[in-house]
Each structure stands twice: as C-alpha cells, then as structure tokens.
Amino acid sequence: MVRITGDVTIAAPVEEVFDLVADGRNEPLYNPRLVRAEKLTDGPVAAGARFAATPRGTGARGTMTVEILEYDRPHRLRNDIRSSSMRVDGTLTFRETGAGTLLRWDWDMRLLGPTRVLTPVLALVGLGWERRNWLDLKRYLEAGAR
Numbered sequence: 359m360v361r362i363t364g365d366v367t368i369a370a371p372v373e374e375v376f377d378l379v380a381d382g383r384n385e386p387l388y389n390p391r392l393v394r395a396e397k398l399t400d401g402p403v404a405a406g407a408r409f410a411a412t413p414r415g416t417g418a419r420g421t422m423t424v425e426i427l428e429y430d431r432p433h434r435l436r437n438d439i440r441s442s443s444m445r446v447d448g449t450l451t452f453r454e455t456g457a458g459t460l461l462r463w464d465w466d467m468r469l470l471g472p473t474r475v476l477t478p479v480l481a482l483v484g485l486g487w488e489r490r491n492w493l494d495l496k497r498y499l500e501a502g503a504r
Contacts (some may be wrong), residue, residue, distance in 0.1 A: 360481045362465045366492045369458040370499040376452045378499065379461075382409030382424050388410035388498035389491055390414070397425070405429040443473040461495075463488060 368375050378384050381403045386392045395411040397403075409424045420441060428436035432452055439446035448465035467484060469477050 360467045360484055362467060362488050364485065364489055364492070365460055365462040365465065366489075366496055367455060367457050367460050368496045368499055372452050372454040372459040375459040375461060375495075375499065376435070379450060379452075379488060379495070380426070380429065380431070380435055382407075382411060383470045385411060386433045387494045390494070391491070403429070443470055444468065445470060461492060463492065 366491040368396055380386075381397075385395050391414050393412050393414050395409055398408040398410055399406065401407070403426070405426050405428060407426045407429075410421050410425060412421045422439055422444075425438045426435060427438050428434060428449075434452070435449050436476050437446070437450070437451045439448065445468045446461060446465050451462045451464075453460045453462075465484075465488065466482060469480060
C-alpha cells in the first residue's frame with residue numbers, strides 16, 4: 359500500500375470547491391487525464407452516490423468506480439475508488455482560509471493482481487499525479503471557468 363498526501367490553496371470559496379469536486383461528473387473539466395465521467399446512482403450527490411470515470415487511453419477496461427462514503431458539505435469527502443488494477447481509500451478535506459480554500463488529500467492506494475509489482479513506481483509517481491490533478495483544479499477555478 360502507498361499513502362499519498364498533499365494540499366493546495368485555491369482562491370475560490372470553500373462551497374464552490376467542495377461542490378465541484380464532490381460531483382465526479384465534473385472531473386473531466388479540470389483533469390485532462392479523464393475522458394468521461396458519469397453518475398451511476400439516482401438522487402443527489404451525497405454519501406452513497408457512485409460515479410464511473412474512464413482515464414484517457416484505457417477504454418472500458420480502465421474504468422474506475424468512485425463511491426462517496428462520507429459527505430460532510432463543505433468540509434470533508436471520503437471516497438472508495440476501485441478499478442481492475444487498483445483500490446484507493448481517500449479523504450479530501452476543505453477548509454476556508456483568508457486566501458480561499460485549503461484542499462487536502464490523503465489517499466491509501468493499493469495495486470491489485472499483476473500490477474502489484476509496480477507498487478514502488480506508484481510510490482514514486484503517485485504524488486506527482488495527484489498534485490498535478492489538484493493544481494489543474496486550482497487553475498480551472500481560478501480562471502473563472504465555472
């Protein structure tokens with residue numbers, strides 16, 4: 359298992375950051391590594407909501423499911439992310455600051471099956487992937503795209 363943590367400050371209101379991130383359908387707007395995301399469950403975005411996301415270049419085989427396990431608007435999200443090769447249990451926290459919103463991520467990532475041998479690589483590159491994802495969110499929101 360690999361633990362990846364970090365934070366970024368985004369010059370946007372905490373409710374705006376939380377709502378954008380909580381609704382998994384929005385991720386392709388700021389994450390160019392995703393080609394598609396859809397909501398799988400009926401009802402509002404809340405605990406129990408599930409999404410499917412397809413990373414670029416993986417096709418249906420790479421589709422990940424994301425389930426919101428905890429939803430405390432606008433402070434905390436806990437997600438369970440699963441694909442055929444990975445399992446992630448992660449928490450995102452959102453805190454209002456004088457500069458906007460402090461977004462923190464804390465992921466426990468586990469590779470499955472034959473990909474387990476790549477765990478040392480995940481430990482090396484995973485932090486960069488996550489940091490880039492949240493910096494892309496920062497750029498998206500601070501550009502006034504929403």
